[in-house]
Amino acid sequence: MLRSSFRLLYITRTNLLVRASPSSLSRLPSKFSSAKPLVSSHHQIPLSTTGAKLSRSEHSMAASSEPKSIYDFTVKDAKGNDVDLSTYKGKVLLIVNVASQCGLTNSNYTELAQLYQKYKDHGFEILAFPCNQFGNQEPGSNEEIVQFACTRFKAEYPIFDKVDVNGDSAAPIYKFLKSSKGGLFGDGIKWNFAKFLVDKDGNVVDRYAPTTSPLSIEKDLKKLLGVTA
Structure with a gap:
């Protein structure tokens, strides 16, 4: 009974992953680490946002250094x-x-x-x-x-x-x-x-x-x- 329950849980989680990302089926490993690509994709947006902030900061510093008199x-x-x-x-x-x-x-x-x-x-x-x-x-x-x-x-x-x-x-x-x-x-x-x-x-x-x-x-x-x- 216990072994059957683990097998059922594994099949259920695998089906959920396939439904969430069909294109990852060919890359699906035998263990539960298949969620890693989904996590890494979420880090791209904050990086571009940080870059924009730096650009605005540099622009502000350049403007403040312009001579006033x-x-x-x-x-x-x-x-x-x-x-x-x-x-x-x-x-x-x-x-x-x-x-x-x-x-x-x-x-x-x-x-x-x-x-x-x-x-x-x-x-x-x-x-x-x-x-x-x-x-x-x-x-x-x-x-x-x-x-x-x-x-x-x-x-x-x-x-x-x-x-x-x-x-x-x-x-x-x-x-x-x-x-x-x-x-x-x-x-x-x-x-x-x-x-x-x-x-x-x-x-x-x-x-x-x-x-x-x-x-x-x-x-x-x-x-x-x-x-x-």
């Missing part, structure tokens, strides 16, 4: 030293790509010096970035560029390392400036002496063409500085 950047000065732009917090900035042999050089350097002398004590700073991408009009070394600007035009504001402002090799700070304020005919810088006006919180608030004279933006500058006179 110019204070998130570090640049090189003319001597190759790192300068954290957060040191300019609380100041209004005019960021300009300069050149020594351009037709716009004399007028821009002259007016930049005038603007700086007038408002440097009110929290104004000019950040000059030499660039040789336009007509090869800034071919000199950093030392030569600084000597030219400081000797001939009495530039007292910081002049940084020579950079590219367009293309894949553009300095990260210029990629940020252009993405913050696109130009009239696209984001690219058009020529020497393009100008970006930055408020006291590091936000790019305006952009001016190379042919816009520095003194013509004095009204916008005074507004950000809170200067009425």
Whole structure:
């Protein structure tokens, strides 16, 4: 009787497995381990769900690392030293790509010096970035560029390392400036002496063409500085 009961139980369980998965009939072993394929198939859904969560997490981390202001950047000065732009917090900035042999050089350097002398004590700073991408009009070394600007035009504001402002090799700070304020005919810088006006919180608030004279933006500058006179 006991042996017959075990035989009946085995036949009943085998029939249940065959009904649940007919395709597994050819793989059915002689013992009760035939349920293993059914168990392993259930683990595929959580794996794909976990992958999706990781992807969203990576996307969130990438978004959080994107720069929010110019204070998130570090640049090189003319001597190759790192300068954290957060040191300019609380100041209004005019960021300009300069050149020594351009037709716009004399007028821009002259007016930049005038603007700086007038408002440097009110929290104004000019950040000059030499660039040789336009007509090869800034071919000199950093030392030569600084000597030219400081000797001939009495530039007292910081002049940084020579950079590219367009293309894949553009300095990260210029990629940020252009993405913050696109130009009239696209984001690219058009020529020497393009100008970006930055408020006291590091936000790019305006952009001016190379042919816009520095003194013509004095009204916008005074507004950000809170200067009425």
